[in-house]
Amino acid sequence: MRLNAENLSAHRGEDLIFSNISFNLTAGEALLLTGPNGSGKSTLLKVVAGLMRPASGRVFWQAEPAETGLPVREVCHYLGHRNAMKPELSVAENLGFWRAFLCDRPGGTGLSIGEAAAAVELEAILHLPFGYLSAGQQRRMAFAKLLVAHRPVWLLDEPTAALDVAAEALFARLIRDHLGRGGLVVAATHQPLDLVAAHRLEMKGFQYAETGEDFA
Amino acid sequence: MTALLLRDLKLSIRAGGGALIGILFFMTVVAVIPFGVGPDLNLLSRIGPAIVWIGALLAALLGLDRMFQADRDDGSLDLLLMQEHPLVLTVLVKCLAHWLANVLPLVIASPLLGLFMNMSEVAIGAVMLTLLVGSPALTFIGAVGAAVSVTLPRGGLLVSILVLPLCIPVLIFGVSAAYAAVEDPAPFLPPFLILTAITMFFAVLGPAGAALALRNAGD
Numbered sequence: 310m311r312l313n314a315e316n317l318s319a320h321r322g323e324d325l326i327f328s329n330i331s332f333n334l335t336a337g338e339a340l341l342l343t344g345p346n347g348s349g350k351s352t353l354l355k356v357v358a359g360l361m362r363p364a365s366g367r368v369f370w371q372a373e374p375a376e377t378g379l380p381v382r383e384v385c386h387y388l389g390h391r392n393a394m395k396p397e398l399s400v401a402e403n404l405g406f407w408r409a410f411l412c413d414r415p416g417g418t419g420l421s422i423g424e425a426a427a428a429v430e431l432e433a434i435l436h437l438p439f440g441y442l443s444a445g446q447q448r449r450m451a452f453a454k455l456l457v458a459h460r461p462v463w464l465l466d467e468p469t470a471a472l473d474v475a476a477e478a479l480f481a482r483l484i485r486d487h488l489g490r491g492g493l494v495v496a497a498t499h500q501p502l503d504l505v506a507a508h509r510l511e512m513k514g515f516q517y518a519e520t521g522e523d524f525a
Numbered sequence: 526m527t528a529l530l531l532r533d534l535k536l537s538i539r540a541g542g543g544a545l546i547g548i549l550f551f552m553t554v555v556a557v558i559p560f561g562v563g564p565d566l567n568l569l570s571r572i573g574p575a576i577v578w579i580g581a582l583l584a585a586l587l588g589l590d591r592m593f594q595a596d597r598d599d600g601s602l603d604l605l606l607m608q609e610h611p612l613v614l615t616v617l618v619k620c621l622a623h624w625l626a627n628v629l630p631l632v633i634a635s636p637l638l639g640l641f642m643n644m645s646e647v648a649i650g651a652v653m654l655t656l657l658v659g660s661p662a663l664t665f666i667g668a669v670g671a672a673v674s675v676t677l678p679r680g681g682l683l684v685s686i687l688v689l690p691l692c693i694p695v696l697i698f699g700v701s702a703a704y705a706a707v708e709d710p711a712p713f714l715p716p717f718l719i720l721t722a723i724t725m726f727f728a729v730l731g732p733a734g735a736a737l738a739l740r741n742a743g744d
Contacts, residue, residue, distance in 0.1 A: 392600060
């Protein structure tokens with residue numbers, strides 16, 4: 310399994326956000342995106358997830374012959390800033406919907422709702438409406454969504470926002486488990502996540518000063 | 526896909542779902558007409574089918590803007606777009622859920638409002654039947670408008686204005702079929718069959734257009 314990105318560039322409006330980013334991840338590898346706010350970490354994740362069209366370059370997925378050529382978005386889990394859960398529905402209903410809708414990839418190992426909630430240590434509050442949970446609990450439940458259906462690639466955008474130290478360690482462990490099973494992770498984060506074999510990509514963003522424009 | 530249908534139905538009846546807003550609006554519009562027009566029973570029964578149809582049309586447009594925007598606000602739309610299910614199918618299921626929750630109640634309430642307008646049994650039956658057949662077209666057309674304006678924060682009125690011109694044929698053939706059922710010389714079947722054809726046409730074109738708009742809505 311291999312996730313390749315070649316010479317990706319993206320615009321937002323007229324502004325170039327990043328250009329010529331290439332990376333190459335194989336099974337069990339993680340890529341950590343770091344950099345200041347506005348440097349394009351989220352945009353890069355959206356481009357990989359197929360939610361934004363790159364201005365140039367391409368992302369592609371290679372695996373067993375049957376899967377090669379699949380759109381990258383179909384082998385990815387995307388955890389964005391927003392949790393993609395409905396506050397009106399109970400946690401169990403939310404997870405149950407995503408479990409049924411996402412469907413396991415062939416040969417995948419999606420957990421049941423109870424197991425996924427137990428993995429994020431929140432099995433006691435499955436019956437509550439999602440809107441009643443605290444921000445940190447909501448984030449953990451959004452993470453449990455990644456466990457109910459198997460996807461080889463996880464795209465995580467600030468996964469540890471609103472989390473306490475214990476939950477950060479929990480996320481790091483779940484991410485390491487995923488890598489240990491041969492998964493791939495691309496994460497925009499400022500937490501070290503204790504990953505041994507992680508590539509790092511420092512996004513610098515474009516400095517207006519470099520273009521020679523004078524705003525003074 | 527069944528999961529998506531069930532989830533959307535559940536959401537529309539839970540707090541803030543707004544399934545009842547449309548039907549309340551429909552009842553308000555039709556119920557005030559007799560007060561405005563006056564107690565002329567013959568006039569009321571003559572304009573009845575048209576008024577009920579217009580009320581249903583406006584009420585059906587009311588909740589359209591939330592069809593995709595609610596999912597976009599909490600990030601679900603990103604995940605719906607990423608799956609291997611054809612996006613057209615996902616949109617079709619969302620349209621079905623929207624129709625069942627927001628528009629079918631209007632069809633069911635229309636006989637009651639027909640009584641307000643002093644309509645005969647045949648006219649009430651005809652209006653209900655034409656609404657049942659024609660209203661899905663309104664949802665399918667509206668889905669395109671909702672998808673186009675999904676990134677606009679206050680897209681509500683814009684959606685209605687965008688889709689209204691396309692809804693006019695539905696209104697014309699719906700009302701003329703309903704009148705044909707009560708007025709003798711005019712045949713009922715031709716306008717009714719055209720109405721059916723419009724619904725089937727937009728059942729194909731609407732989800733395809735909406736899926737295309739959602740794919741390109743990237744923000």
